[in-house]
Amino acid sequence: MKILVVDDFSTMRRIIKNLLRDLGFNNTSEADDGSTALPMLQNGDFDFLVTDWNMPIMQGIDLLKAVRADERLASMPVLLVTAEAKKTQIVEAAQAGVNGYIVKPFTAQTLKEKLEKIFERLEGAA
């Protein structure tokens, strides 16, 4: 499974990559905002997107919408990992078609659970 991790803070990208590696996902790439992530997604063969919300140039929510609007990427599972904690924001992300929503600060256990839940649903739907 090839995963793209998008966050403007390199420390957070490392943390998420580190946790993913512990969970057995070794094939990860990084991008620092939506505008660099989108072309990578369009040109790469990614299976999963983990993204922050608050980033310069192109925010995570806009990246999510762009992914859903792109025919070839539309079905890609997207997990938001963000400090944005307003209910209106969570609702907006849900309406935009997010597969999971984790608020920072989070634990390794939370990431594991959310990933498992997303995969369960995908297998159930398939």
Added chain:
Amino acid sequence: MEAQISTEGEVQDLLPSLKKLIADIESGEGDKAQEGFDELTRIRESQLFSEMGAMTRQLHDALRSFEVDANLADVAETQIPDAKERLNYVITKTEEAAHRTLNAMDEAAPLVKSLGSTAVDMKARWLRLKRKEMDAGEFRFLLDGLLVYLDQVEGDCGQVNEYLTEVVMAQDFQDLTGQVVRRVIQLVQEVEENLVGMIRVRGGAQAAAATAASDKSLEAEGPQINSDGGADVVSDQDDVDDLLSSLGF
């Protein structure tokens, strides 16, 4: 305010028109006299307009200056205390992260040390075995000890791994505090622009437009610095999960 013919030049401008008007009246030219009157009125009107223009400019500058003052008042009353709270949040977060990291190290260090020293002991006994210096009883004791040691390695390595993950997770402070510090930098920039704008107004030059950033309802806000951020803010991951499941997730 009444428009006044104030300068020598303006009086001179009026003189030819006035002389012509008087001449027209004296010679009984009614139509031309009417034209003369209109001409004089036009000159006076244009002076009135330029006075009004000057007054409008003064009013505009005064209003602009008032706007800048109002922005500064908002900065002083709400944004500066908010910035102080944000910076305190940064201190708390960095302190927590440092302690989390050091605590994990404190827990992991004795485990690693103990594994190392037991390995030294086991190695010495194995070397005695190789040199055939060991009797049967001692050999059985060594075999039992080895099994205990392998169990210890297995368990302690798992624990050390958890402490390492804890160290990794403690680094999330950099993202959270970074977002908050960026906002404070933004505020400092706004204050600077406001002050520069005010100095320009006071100096009589045209004020620089100091427009405050408009509040969009769904603009990203960064971390909530209070756990109780209000009714619209979730307090933890459970709240997020509840909200999402209420939406059919």
